[in-house]
Amino acid sequence: MQKKYVIIGGVAGGATTAARLRRIDENAEIIMLEKGEHISYANCGLPYYIGGVIKDRDNLLVQTPESFGGRFNIDVRIFSEVTDIDADSQAITIRDHKTGKEYTENYDKLVLSPGAQPVKPPIQGIDSKNIFTLRNVDDTDRIKAFVDDEKPKSAVVVGAGFIGLEMAENLHQRGINVTVVEAAPQVMNMMDPEMAAILHQHFKEQEVGLYLQDAVKAFRPNGDGLSLMLSSGEILNADFVVLSIGVKPDSHLAQKAGLELGNRGGIVVDEFLQTSKENIYAVGDAIEFPHPLTGESSLAFLAGPANKQGRILADNLVYGHKRKYQGSIGTAIAKVFEMTAATTGLSDKALAQAGVPHQSTIVNGGSHAGYYPGSTNMVLKITFNPEDGKLLGGQVVGYDGVDKRVDMLAAIIKANGDIYDLQEIEHAYAPPFSSAKDPVNQAGYNAENIIKGLFRPLSPYKFHEWNHSDSCLLDVRTPDEHSLNAIEGSINIEVDKLREHLDEIPRDKNLYIFCGVGLRGYVATRILKQHGFEKVYNLSGGLKVYQTAIAEQNNPLKFNSSKDAVPVKEDGVMESIPYISTKMLEVDACGLQCPGPVLKLKEEIAKIGPGDEMQIKASDPGFYNDVASWCNVTGHTLVGRSKKGAEITAVIRKKNEEAKNALSKMPEGIQTIDKGDNKTIIVFSDDLDRALASFVIANGAASMGKKVTMFFTFWGLNVIKKQNKPRTKKGVMDKMFGLMMPGHAGKLPLSNMNMGGIGRTMMKQRMKSKNVDALEVMIDNANRSEVQMIACQMSMDVMGVQGEELIDGVKIGGVANYLEEAEASNLNLFI
Template identity: 55%
Template sequence: IGGVIAEREKLFVQTPEAFGKRFNIDVRIRSEVVAIHPAKKTVDIRTSDGKTYTESYDKLLLSPGASPVRPPLPGIDNEGIFTLRNVNDTDAIKNYLQRHEVKRAVIIGAGFIGLEMAENLQEAGAEVAVVEMANQVMAPIDFSMASLVHEHLLQKGVQLYLEKAVASFERTASGLEVIFKSGERLPADMVLLSIGVRPNTSLATDAGLEVGEMRGIKVNDYLQTSDEHIYAVGDAIEFRHPLTGKPWLNYLAGPANRQARIVADNMVFGNKIPYEGAIGTSIAKVFDMTVAASGLPAKRLKQAGIDYLSATIHSGSHAGYYPDALQMSIKITFSPADGKLLGAQIVGYSGVDKRIDEFSQVIKHNGTVYDLMALEQAYAPPFSSAKDPVAVTGYVAGNILNGKMQPLYWRELQAADWSKVTLVDVRTPDEFALGALKGAVNIPLDDMRDRMKEIPRDKPVYLYCGVGLRGYLASNILLQNGYKEVKNLIGGLKLYKAATTPLPEPKEFSNSGSSSSDSSKVDHSEHSKDSAEAYTIASSVIPSMRAIKVDACGISCPGPIMKLKKSMEELADGERLEIVATDAGFPRDAEAWCQTTGNRF
């Protein structure tokens, strides 16, 4: 849809003819099974010309998949409202985009498909708004991690309507209107429904096969249904989750292929290979970002009543001194009893895929955070660091488990009575000046031993830094000098700010259809000047000035902002500074610094 894959035919793995010939299989397309008769071991099949015939079987495999949820809302059948599940849906959307000028696209549902479509519809020239009933995008990850995705989507100009429920749709003279239950109206030229899927179980239920509590086809360890001669695989089945032991629905291609291989052997040779279950390892591209998850996030562990702890780090994708090192944020959940790894989430850019696969293998094989420390990863500066981010999460979790560090989680800090604790910012004075938590005292890590007497010993001490490392080191200094209750903010100020900063009110569509994220054309920043003025500055004032270029790529906090400060001090009249950085939060920090120092950003 976005044009990344130019040839439609490349979407198809096989053709019926080639598949049938290669494997000597009778493939019957344009044929729908309309009934199963388990007692007779037959199926009724209707062909495209309307004729019906009966076929017999010894063993039967059901793989009917799932269908997109399309709620019976008023106006939902209007032209221009789509779901996306298969190639036919892709064709319908593509044709609509070619026949209509789509300037305003509304996506309802902020899951993987919804956010991937946000990118592709914007690429096709539309302004995009995402509507989601929950308070976050990407349900498989926790709110704090999703908040990093929110920041990225806003940077890209996507409007977020979170905690909004759709009531109906209307066709007007100017296009479609999405009407919220609150009464708000959102205009659109096209709407994509991406609010989930349901297992296709009608054939199974009509045949008297057992359906489970999640409303999927119930199967045993050998993927056998309640009828011993009928098996089932894929999106239509429910199977117990390896971590909770409770049935769940898992709509992922990898596990479906695994089930198919197992069931083929069990149908032919008898039930010899049990299916181990899937933990839901998934990954998606969201504009420049990669978002991945495996196992159970904190919110699902809480729902299931499973005790857990968590650790969050921010680490480079590879050695910082090698070009293009990009930061990734990783959160893991684990058992406080034995350190068993329960889940992992990553929001980053490069290198996310290989890390989530490592976490997935440890989770699937009942491994612990100690196994993360013991993993042996390939290391060379273009690919990793000597201490890989996966190992670092294990070290941080180990520090929490053995009491070497008392974690302070962002929700805990947000809910705390700050008057009853000593809040210490251990960053540098320059970082502190850029913005700090209200009431915090600034004692940089490297001054901690000399200024320790400034910290009272009669109440808890809460420490924070940029990403968590300096806070951990400072907590060790205080604990080793007799302080009793010392906690370090997990994930640092980076995570806390992302999770607690309210999202801006969504802006109305400009109706121009221009969705470029190029800052010289459209400025989406909260404090930006009028777009016309910004364009004038970019196109006429700046080119007349001599540019001093500074590389701040791959530098960890607080490096980029220190480079900015030092470089600006050396700047002469008539010169401008251009900094290239790989920290996604750096533009925000740089803009804040400019505002406090009277410079133009």
């Protein structure tokens, strides 16, 4: 007997069910109803079409209604919305949006594939123009048209899940200044915080703003753009906003029909994908199903599970209830700018919430053999049951090979495997593709060592809670590494000399062992355990993961909502571009893990002469900061550094013993005196270029944690005048001085080629085109960085300047104030 199947909704779940039904039942009547225009499109590719990575819109349309209906002999009806389901009479009511008419259709079997809908909370102004959501092709067309036609320069993405981060990346790809706002403490909330922290630091490298633990309270019009009022009190301006706060199951029709809904709002289905009503089934984002690892109700907003469900359901509809759906473990991956982040199974925090016993370990590994060029670093974390070793979850963040590793982990979890299966998993190996002992294998070995009690791991956050009274930090790296970035209070005994210094290590305290990536720490714990030390812990992932996890996670950049938007950087520091000379030693340290790049640097710089330069390339993420610290400690000059993808390039000039004072080659007009500890700058000139130099140095020193004092005297007072000064009562001479001097920082002349102000204008335009902050911005940054600015009282009296004319934050003082600060300084500049 001919069966009549009616499918509500297309895309992954509905379209797959329909196609499979036809392939196994040529005689069935199949009707597909879609309230929109498109029945099968690549929704995961939508952000990449907006970003211009996917050029042709038609490539997003997997099947058109005509092609799908023609090939599979399916009655496809678009613009047809089902408004009611009568489960008892097995009939549905349909509204044709083209004609406005309603009609009914009977069914033998009904399949619901309504998908999910974006969460749109009741925030003031959320319906303002220039606020978009992204869920389907129509949404994509609207955003793409706005970006193409209006050519916006700034955008805020609200929400930092997969879609939010993909949108941020693709808008950034279009040259738009992007800020991401996320109410949670991290991006990608399905990951653990120390893994998400790697992505947070990557935001800084990409100059993308990031505001975590901050929610939008209101949207307000701001010219052609918007202002976002955040719960922290911050105000962000943007030309447009993309909401990616999350999605929820579109289950209103099922609820209206009396179908059972779960506690997460999804349509409850059994293992055969049947709902609580006979002859009604459901697939896709809208269904709620027990999680394979915890048994708790879960949702899976992923195309992969929806496609698999469609095939299983079609077989069950034709052949009877024979194929069981096992559920989804949530395997997902996203490209986040130049990095890749992936997850499968459950994180530590999800398992803790579910009350499932678990343990975890972190591995730093290479995408392939380190000795083969191009190897990049990845961080891999697995979570497992400490009793039987069952694998419960995995997370991977890196540049290359992340997809391969997360798929390996997912295969083991889906097969109900354990950490011993990880050790034995067989992978294709050749130096360009992997290592003989893959990071996934290594994670399995680490887990076994933990289960057997060979070492106890310590998370970065537990490690950070150490205190002197009951704990001792033992750094087992080399003395050179320790000198670069020592943790205050730690003692340094390198692992190879540990046995010679056992009597120097306290036995009555917790020993927190750490190294660069965790391997030498493990070796040290084994030595100490076998020499009678009991309370020994190894920092999981080493300093590389720890320092990323405890660093500032936000990146509070601000952008203007205008066509001329430029970033307002909180610290005012611009990174230098490596200078490449013709005579240079080139060193390749790519593929080497910490401390390899620094040791290579130390070894190779001995081969060049004083004043010569070397260029070194490395792929270890920590090298970007390590090379700066190393140069600072050793006295060599870091000419510049850059980062492209995973590759870091640095240029170092070897120190010249005859020129120990690196400041001896200061530009004309700048003198130095070497005296004490902090940094002081006397600003005597009101030339724009000299004022810029003074604030670049001040902000740079402040960003390094130095106390900076700027003393403005005589003409330098003009630098710190308000642009909109209040009216003040002045004598004739004071007024004359005021007329002859620049009114504020925006009016300062150049020391050379001012040309009646033309040169100043050209300089400002040049700075703007090179994304160099304006002087006014640098002054504001100095204020936020707590740079102390002192105006000389005597100079103010002579020049006829009153305190009300100076910008906020300036302290008025005398020479004694300056001398007090100068006594505590080792750098004193006169500009």
